[in-house]
Amino acid sequence: MEIKIRPAVFADLDTILEIINHQILHSTSIYDYEPRDFETHKLWFEDKVTHDLPVLVAETENGTIGYATYGNFRHKIGYRFTVEHSVYVADQFLGKGIGKLLLAELIQVAKKQKYHTMIGVIDSENEGSIAFHKKYGFETVGVIKESGYKFDRWLSSVFMQLILE
Structure with a gap:
């Protein structure tokens, strides 16, 4: 299976939305409750494009199978060199190296855009994502206990960080 990483285009939005909504409905990787329209x-x-924030997709001959993006970590001027990222892969393609390809390219884009640090906020139960991030150089820098609530239980957020420069 050949995988191409490229910038997302409008035609990718349906598939990206399917991936997001699946995560919203079936996991604690996104603390939203309702699917997005x-x-x-x-x-x-459009906001990502306007603010020169990347949305990358992983594509095979069968279409888009994952995406990665980042945005502002906080909306205060002192945080302008810090981004918070997301990487999502369709369930049937997990464990095939797609997340690695997306994250590697996302990190390169962040470096080119002169960001200093990248943050991942991961549900503490998502051991696979925590291990994935550690494998690629992210360090756990904090845990906010019981900071989210979904599926009738309290959830804790693990903050992981990669210094880019």
């Missing part, structure tokens, strides 16, 4: 998703994408 296309109009909201379109505005999210």
Whole structure:
């Protein structure tokens, strides 16, 4: 299976939305409760484009199978060199190295854009994502206990960081 990493285009939005909504409904990787609608998703994408924030997709001959992006960590001027990232891969393609390809390219884009540090906020139960990030140089820098609530239980957020420069 040949995998190409490229910038997302408008035609990718349906598949990205499917991936996001699957995670919302079936996991604690996104603390939202309700699936996103296309109009909201379109505005999210337009905002990324307007602010020169990447949305990358992993594509095979069968279409888009994952995506990665980052955005502002906090909306205060002192945080302008810090981004918070997300990497999501369709369930049927997990464990095939797609997340690695997406994250590697996302890190390169962040370096080119002169960001200093990249943050990942990961549910503490998501041991696979925590291990994945450690493998690629991220360090756990903190845990906010019981900071989220989903599926009738409290969830803790693990903050992981990679210094880019």
